[in-house]
Amino acid sequence: MPPVEHEDIMKTFILLAVAATAMAAPAFAGDPAAGEDTFKKCKACHSVIAPDGTEIQKGGRTGPNLYGVIGRGVASDPDFKYGESIAALGATGAVWDEASLAAYTADPAGYLKQALGDDAAKSKMSFKLSAGGEDVAAYLASVAQ
Numbered sequence: 001m002p003p004v005e006h007e008d009i010m011k012t013f014i015l016l017a018v019a020a021t022a023m024a025a026p027a028f029a030g031d032p033a034a035g036e037d038t039f040k041k042c043k044a045c046h047s048v049i050a051p052d053g054t055e056i057q058k059g060g061r062t063g064p065n066l067y068g069v070i071g072r073g074v075a076s077d078p079d080f081k082y083g084e085s086i087a088a089l090g091a092t093g094a095v096w097d098e099a100s101l102a103a104y105t106a107d108p109a110g111y112l113k114q115a116l117g118d119d120a121a122k123s124k125m126s127f128k129l130s131a132g133g134e135d136v137a138a139y140l141a142s143v144a145q
Helices: 006-024 032-041 084-091 098-106 108-116 133-143
Strands: 055-057
Touching: 032 133, 084 108, 098 108, 098 133
Parallel strands: none
Antiparallel strands: none
């Protein structure tokens, strides 16, 4: 058997690191175009307004502006008064990613109970998006890029 070259060891190490990273990354594939359509259900309470005032989605003010929500801290919009439980989750340093936002929209109170480990946790958001949450999350991620 020929001796193993240092370069071969490094190539193997890099390939293993890339493979491990790919396997560790969550498989999440929402459809932004479908999410834009599904967002119509969210517009009664939420808008998507860019920092410069551009209205990407005109909507209600019952819920927080969702521009830039992906990658933003949970309950971190300074212009919105959040409920106690979601504010408590935000205080932990939790950040919205597409998977967590999709899970939250499917069952807001259930998500907070699980995330906080508190069966008494409540959500001011009573609407449950039974399908398409991953698409809405992908849409919201796409508009704030």
